[in-house]
Amino acid sequence: MKSYEMDMTTGSLWKKIMIFSIPLMFSNILQIVFNISDVAVVGKFAGPIALGSVGSTSILVTLSTGIVLGLSSGVSALTALYIGARDDSEVKKTVDTAALLMAFSGVLIMVVGIVLARTILTAMHTKEELMEGAVCYLRIYLLGTPALAMFNFGNAVLSAAGDTRRPLNYLTVAGVINVLLNLFFVIVCHIGVSGVAIASIISQYISAGLVLRLLLRSPEAFGLRIHSLRIDHGRLRQILGIGIPSALQYALFAVANLFVQTSVNYFDHVMVEGNSAAANSDPLVYDMMAAFYTACTSFIAQNLGAEKWDRIRKSFYICLLYSFMLGLFLGVGIYVLRYPFLGMFTNDQTVVDAGIRRLSVMALSYSISAFMDCTIAASRGLGRTVVPMLIVTAGSTVFRLLWIWTVFAHFRTIESLYLLYVVSWTVTAIPELIYFVHIFKSVEGTRQVA
Secondary structure, eight states: OOTTOOOTTSSOHHHHHHHHHHHHHHHHHHHHHHHHHHHHHHHHHTOHHHHHHHHTTHHHHHHHHHHHHHHHHHHHHHHHHHHHTTOHHHHHHHHHHHHHHHHHHHHHHHHHHHHHHHHHHHHTTOOHHHHHHHHHHHHHHHTTHHHHHHHHHHHHHHHHTTOOHHHHHHHHHHHHHHHHHHHIIIIISOOHHHHHHHHHHHHHHHHHHHHHHHHHHOOSTTOOOGGGOOOOHHHHHHHHHHHHHHHHHHHHHHHHHHHHHHHHTTSOHHHHHHHHHHTTHHHHHHHHHHHHHHHHHHHHHHHHHTTOHHHHHHHHHHHHHHHHHHHHHHHHHHHHTHHHHHHTTOSOHHHHHHHHHHHHHHTTTGGGHHHHHHHHHHHHHTTOOHHHHHHHIIIIIIHHHHHIIIIIHHHOOHHHHHTHHHHHHHHHHHHHHHHHHHHHHHHHHHHHHO
């Protein structure tokens, strides 16, 4: 096995999960640098209106990214399963099918998003003074969706093989370029919102090109061969069977958050801009925690292929503990550093004060999401995603809407709106945990009898 790959079926799980996850954390951070640097640069150098315009699109950017991540999770789980089973033929079929699927998905999301951008932003009650900038940013940003899809395809394949270092290297290059181009387009060229969007898509195509170049040159079973690329219908059904429910989970979260953003938009523009600035903590925390969720899926899938049941159970417990502690550390840490953190995005003290109201609620809330998301990742590693998606629909989508229509409608305070996150995570986590325990016992019993 190559030095940059990892056998997840042997050795210390505590050590290997951490070694696997740390580069992935930094990879995830660098991906969100694309968007956070956009918000920071326009907020500091183009003013609060530009900040609000870019911030108003954050939920839609999360939606498009979430669909891509959901599909790539199917790629990662299935690839890891066949790597764990040492079946090179099935690995190749999976990777070839996934490459074509992800390319098509990226183009489709781009086209649909560009066409419907203004309609959706209007439905979200985006402030009139923010609308033109928001539409402009979103349409340009979506041009990078095919690259986003292909990078996440490559990242999923490499993560399934235990290689999280090289994607980090590529994102480091792309992230530095993104920040430099942001500053150049906004400060030197004075093109504000359009400039940061252009910088983001250039960076996305650079990272996608680097990871595809690696896969095209790789001699491993997961390497790409252009001349032999074709869809295997059996593998396509398996990828979609895991990926579509996972993508729907991300989409449902985003749709529920659209209603949250719509509710935020009922407050004055200072509160909207403060929420936009403070909400930059969300992807920072979620995406670092998500490294352990990816590890959970990959370790469980590889050990499922190897039929090592004790390691499956331990992988879940370790990833859950790691992600909970990380969420707690980051949430509290950002609140402690709230003034310099919010100061990266705005010079307006009233906007900073509005942002602090969000951070004060979220600081202790983020860690609770680990019980929901890590359990969903564990179920995905076992090849089960439909029931978790239904639970998420009820617990974190329907419940959030009911909260907005009842609790928030009664109190009409921004704090009562922000509290829906931690309550909905708790409501969703309980049945997710019960379901995972049930399917683990079921899969273990079925495999051992066979």
